Amino acid sequence: MKRAVAMAQFQVEVVANRALTGGYFVLELASEQDNAVGGAQPGQFVMLRGEWGRDLLNGRAFSVLEAIDARRFTVMLKVFGRGTGKMREMQPGERMTVTGPLGRGFPQPDAQPDGGAGSGRKQLLVAGGVGLPPLHFHARRLVGRGKADAVEMFYGGRSAAELVLTEALDEWGVQTVLATDDGSRGVEGRVTVPLTARLDAAAEAGEAVEILACGPTPMLAAVRELGLARGVPTSLCLEEMMACGFGVCLGCAVPVYGPKPYKYCCTDGPVFDAKEVRW
Amino acid sequence: MSAPTPTATPVPLESVELACDFGPLKLRSPILTASGCFAYGQQFAEFMDLRQIGGLSTKGISPLPRHGNPLPRIYETASGMINSIGLENVGCEAFLTEKLPFLADLDVSVWVNFFGTDFETYVDCAKTLSEGGEGRIDVLEMNISCPNIKKGGIEFGTVPEVAHRLTKACVEASEVPIVVKLTPNVSDIVAMAQAVKEAGAIGVSLINTITAMAIDVRSRRSRIATTYGGLSGPAIKPVALRMVHQVAKALPGFPICGMGGILTGEDVLEYFIAGAHCVQLGTINFSEPGAALRVTRELRELMAELGIERVQDAVATLGGYEAEPAHAEVSPWA
Numbered sequence: 001m002k003r004a005v006a007m008a009q010f011q012v013e014v015v016a017n018r019a020l021t022g023g024y025f026v027l028e029l030a031s032e033q034d035n036a037v038g039g040a041q042p043g044q045f046v047m048l049r050g051e052w053g054r055d056l057l058n059g060r061a062f063s064v065l066e067a068i069d070a071r072r073f074t075v076m077l078k079v080f081g082r083g084t085g086k087m088r089e090m091q092p093g094e095r096m097t098v099t100g101p102l103g104r105g106f107p108q109p110d111a112q113p114d115g116g117a118g119s120g121r122k123q124l125l126v127a128g129g130v131g132l133p134p135l136h137f138h139a140r141r142l143v144g145r146g147k148a149d150a151v152e153m154f155y156g157g158r159s160a161a162e163l164v165l166t167e168a169l170d171e172w173g174v175q176t177v178l179a180t181d182d183g184s185r186g187v188e189g190r191v192t193v194p195l196t197a198r199l200d201a202a203a204e205a206g207e208a209v210e211i212l213a214c215g216p217t218p219m220l221a222a223v224r225e226l227g228l229a230r231g232v233p234t235s236l237c238l239e240e241m242m243a244c245g246f247g248v249c250l251g252c253a254v255p256v257y258g259p260k261p262y263k264y265c266c267t268d269g270p271v272f273d274a275k276e277v278r279w
Numbered sequence: 280m281s282a283p284t285p286t287a288t289p290v291p292l293e294s295v296e297l298a299c300d301f302g303p304l305k306l307r308s309p310i311l312t313a314s315g316c317f318a319y320g321q322q323f324a325e326f327m328d329l330r331q332i333g334g335l336s337t338k339g340i341s342p343l344p345r346h347g348n349p350l351p352r353i354y355e356t357a358s359g360m361i362n363s364i365g366l367e368n369v370g371c372e373a374f375l376t377e378k379l380p381f382l383a384d385l386d387v388s389v390w391v392n393f394f395g396t397d398f399e400t401y402v403d404c405a406k407t408l409s410e411g412g413e414g415r416i417d418v419l420e421m422n423i424s425c426p427n428i429k430k431g432g433i434e435f436g437t438v439p440e441v442a443h444r445l446t447k448a449c450v451e452a453s454e455v456p457i458v459v460k461l462t463p464n465v466s467d468i469v470a471m472a473q474a475v476k477e478a479g480a481i482g483v484s485l486i487n488t489i490t491a492m493a494i495d496v497r498s499r500r501s502r503i504a505t506t507y508g509g510l511s512g513p514a515i516k517p518v519a520l521r522m523v524h525q526v527a528k529a530l531p532g533f534p535i536c537g538m539g540g541i542l543t544g545e546d547v548l549e550y551f552i553a554g555a556h557c558v559q560l561g562t563i564n565f566s567e568p569g570a571a572l573r574v575t576r577e578l579r580e581l582m583a584e585l586g587i588e589r590v591q592d593a594v595a596t597l598g599g600y601e602a603e604p605a606h607a608e609v610s611p612w613a
């Protein structure tokens with residue numbers, strides 16, 4: 001299994017810790033020398049750990065939100081437990097250890113400069129909660145290559161406050177459909193509501209589309225159902241408990257159909273074909 | 280506190296010698312990496328020069344490949360983690376053809392951790408690895424302690440007579456020396472060590488993980504699908520040290536490979552003083568894949584600072600406290 005970029009472990013400094021609405025925050029991290037995350041593909045992730053002594057031992061996994069340049073990148077997160085709680089309080093100048101970039105990124109919609117073949121289909125990006133970062137990064141990359149129209153974003157949250165970083169999508173000209181449970185912004189209801197309408201329209205028009213989704217498991221399960229029922233290729237970006245992130249602890253198993261009952265989220269994923277996931 | 284601190288005369292870094300013996304084995308360094316925490320080594324080559332470690336213990340190998348347990352398989356707890364991976368591995372045959380050549384090329388001490396699901400498969404596995412290894416395996420580390428397999432296994436690691444019988448059969452089936460990895464989930468660790476020593480094991484690895492659990496109060500389920508798992512990491516180091524010391528005291532000179540929660544060179548020295556001849560690093564490899572080299576550097580510096588030139592000068596050197604003066608109602612100083 002050859003990676004696009006070799007993984008590595010290196011030190012970074014917190015450059016900024018910016019609060020967004022809805023409890024989300026963005027950490028900007030920078031290393032003194034060029035680091036491997038600069039070459040990360042959307043969907044790849046890093047393991048992050050602060051100087052936390054003998055506790056909070058394992059790194060925490062976060063998708064790359066943006067590889068700004070060869071030294072700086074960002075992640076977006078929310079407080080879930082002890083580790084993310086500490087990260088919320090981190091101040092500029094504090095140090096962290098990064099392992100990455102890890103995993104395999106999203107499939108590309110078009111032929112790649114390095115010769116990799118793409119699907120040629122329009123990509124419907126479906127994001128919920130902390131599932132936004134890898135899809136946001138994917139859209140950013142395509143926009144950077146003048147391909148804003150290769151993707152459409154479907155982004156859902158409980159309320160308006162939980163929808164973040166949408167200005168960038170507007171600015172880039174990425175067509176975006178928002179949905180909130182309480183109707184405070186965009187369509188009222190789950191993100192699957194507008195997605196269903198879009199999939200049906202595509203089927204009617206004979207338009208080739210595919211789905212890339214990242215978010216809470218119930219959302220992913222619903223998206224898989226919708227996509228596969230219509231024969232639409234569907235990729236899910238999954239989260240599993242991880243201790244190492246590079247294929248040695250075997251903790252991050254993902255149940256799959258196929259010759260073996262499990263694959264590994266950190267090395268085979270985190271992006272999986274929805275057909276193979278065994279939930 | 281009446282115990283005087285021994286005064287240390289530092290020695291130059293260059294005069295610290297890490298090469299050491301583990302029974303009949305020569306180790307380049309006493310710092311190895313632990314089973315299940317280093318896979319089959321390859322991934323770590325991206326992070327460090329593997330030739331600088333003393334050796335490594337592979338993921339536990341069984342005669343046939345095994346798939347792992349349902350998820351969740353891991354959960355992080357205070358200063359440690361619980362795992363129930365289920366001894367997933369590629370099986371003897373694939374190990375010998377696909378994994379061993381890489382390890383043999385490293386020229387470090389290769390410890391192949393193995394297990395069976397019953398008496399016969401243990402012996403089979405030892406024989407197959409010993410023969411198929413063709414001199415490239417330095418130690419067969421027999422895991423009689425895994426809490427994560429269901430069938431019968433528990434008695435191998437907890438009943439001294441059973442462990443004795445199993446060890447003896449594997450020692451007879453194998454040309455490669457056998458080190459038995461003991462479980463801490465017993466009331467008398469010395470009896471277990473004694474039993475496998477008498478059966479011909481060249482040493483013991485101490486300790487495997489401690490059976491444990493954690494609960495999600497919202498779902499009222501265990502954080503681990505198989506309910507219980509094995510606790511590792513700094514949380515278990517005090518228990519592991521105590522067991523190493525008990526065995527070292529009861530069986531002086533019998534080689535012990537100590538492990539459990541090692542993060543620093545100072546942790547390693549604690550294990551030596553308690554009586555270990557070498558150590559393995561486990562959980563730390565997940566968050567710091569280059570840890571073995573940092574710990575080696577720290578150990579060397581600490582030995583120099585404390586004037587310890589060779590590993591064996593530290594092994595089993597735990598001192599005691601002087602007796603307190605007898606109590607009296609009136610101070611003799613009055």
Ligand SMILES: Cc1cc2nc3c(=O)[nH]c(=O)nc-3n(C[C@H](O)[C@H](O)[C@H](O)COP(=O)(O)OP(=O)(O)OC[C@H]3O[C@@H](n4cnc5c(N)ncnc54)[C@H](O)[C@@H]3O)c2cc1C
Nearest residue numbers: 060061062063077078080081082083084130239240241355
């Ligand atoms: C590939 C991948 C990408 C991710 N990307 C993001 C992201 O961009 N933004 C974001 O906010 N979160 C992301 N997560 C989830 C994030 O890793 C967890 O929220 C975080 O580990 C929780 O840590 P904690 O210490 O606060 O929680 P605790 O519950 O205290 O952590 C205990 C242990 O469980 C693990 N853990 C807990 N929840 C999760 C989870 N949902 N997934 C994986 N491991 C978990 C932790 O790593 C830790 O080992 C991602 C997870 C994966 C696997």
Ligand SMILES: Cc1cc2nc3c(=O)[nH]c(=O)nc-3n(C[C@H](O)[C@H](O)[C@H](O)COP(=O)(O)O)c2cc1C
Nearest residue numbers: 313314315339362422486487511512539540561562
């Ligand atoms: C994820 C994981 C998998 C393990 N797998 C094995 C195994 O296959 N065989 C074995 O003998 N020990 C296994 N162990 C136990 C370790 O080798 C070691 O004895 C234990 O973790 C204590 O050391 P540590 O605290 O440094 O991790 C495993 C430990 C962990 C954390």
Ligand code: FES
Nearest residue numbers: 245247250252266
């Ligand atoms: S996180 Fe360790 S194998 Fe995937």
